[in-house]
Amino acid sequence: MLDWDTLRSACDGCHRCPLGQTRTNLVFGVGNPEAEILFVGEGPGEQEDLRGEPFVGKAGILLDKMLACIGMSRTENVYIANIVKCRPPRNRDPLPEERQACIPYLRAQTKLIRPKIIVCLGKVAATTLIDPDFSIMRSHGVWYERKGYWMIATFHPAALLRNESLKRDAYSDLLRIRAKYDEILSSEIKKGPPDESDGQKEETEK
Ligand code: URA
16 A cells, blocks of 8 residues: 555656646645545646645635534544546546546545545536436435445535525535534444454445
8 A cells, every 4th residue: 555655756746647737736635644534526726726735715715614614624634635636727527537547546545544434525526436427416415335435425615606505405414424423433432442454444446
């Protein structure tokens, strides 16, 4: 398994797809590398490309507020990454071949973090990680258990900025995420300290 430094260097030098030629900065991810929850967006936008950090533009400000409303923050209890680590031109959706090229890096990050919960922010993340036919309108807020991870999708914060009427549903998704997190933590406390076999989780695949 790759360690963080090796993974970071591999990403920094990556030219597996054409997005590597047009990026200003690679956007690796941010947060607690031991977080129980991994949030996955789509790909960097303009501000993220300039600063090298995910979700720092308008959608990022909203994401920080969403996290705060369930008592979380990007520096403490979550890790935030994207399906692709380089900005797609004019913020278009990443192409299937760009997602395929980049996803091994997200898998490697997931193996290192070993989160209990993976939250897909929007359609690109949900169709890449949960189900290619995933419909956010129909299936947001639904839990899926995949290879040892609890997975759920909710609305991308950029979609909430475009359509405020979705915020109520997004709030109820966030409450479900917080409830699952509390449930997992309390069952861990009851179980006691982990034994050796708890380190054997498999990666999430698609
Ligand atoms: N939108 C995303 O999906 N990811 C970011 O990092 C920023 C905006």
